[in-house]
Amino acid sequence: PMHISEKQKHLDIFHTLINCDCGVSFEQLQMLNHKKFDCSLRWLFCRFCSSKFTAKDIAQHEKLCGSRTTPCNICAARVVMAEMEFHISAFHPEEALIQNLNSQKNTSDITDLMEIDNLNQSEKVKDDNNSNNSNNSNNSNNNSNNSDHSNNDSQISELTSSGSRIISTISSTQID
Numbered sequence: 001p002m003h004i005s006e007k008q009k010h011l012d013i014f015h016t017l018i019n020c021d022c023g024v025s026f027e028q029l030q031m032l033n034h035k036k037f038d039c040s041l042r043w044l045f046c047r048f049c050s051s052k053f054t055a056k057d058i059a060q061h062e063k064l065c066g067s068r069t070t071p072c073n074i075c076a077a078r079v080v081m082a083e084m085e086f087h088i089s090a091f092h093p094e095e096a097l098i099q100n101l102n103s104q105k106n107t108s109d110i111t112d113l114m115e116i117d118n119l120n121q122s123e124k125v126k127d128d129n130n131s132n133n134s135n136n137s138n139n140s141n142n143n144s145n146n147s148d149h150s151n152n153d154s155q156i157s158e159l160t161s162s163g164s165r166i167i168s169t170i171s172s173t174q175i176d
Contacts, residue, residue: 048081 002010017025022041026034035042040056048065066082074095079087089096 015027018028018031019025020031020034020039022039040054042055043052044055044058045052046062046065048062053061068081069078070081072079072087074092
């Protein structure tokens, strides 16, 4: 049971309608979600030129921006920007595989860094209570994370060399 004064405060904070600049109204929690994912006035970046546009304008801009041609970084052929990803996967499959692996590695590294930061934050809290225990825990966490990075690097090397062998095999196979 909530006290009457607390209930009114709760209603005022969480259930009062808030007007968005785009013209719709939501309660506070719904508004946060709306502004992040649905609002036509939220800012998005063009996937081709990285310029900033509102969500209502991005599709029109990307249609125009993506129709420009640019040289492929691998073979220098002029390619429509919107088709570059297809061009690389179709004409440079080995490079596409390496780019994909590097992208996965970078995502993994970012996730690892976030986990390390979360561990460090929790260790700071523990440190306030007992500094000796948190120092020992920090060392074991760091050793574990270093081991994870080594494993990720060796997995990427294995996948890259496996991908090269597969691509070489496909390239050397003749179709009747």
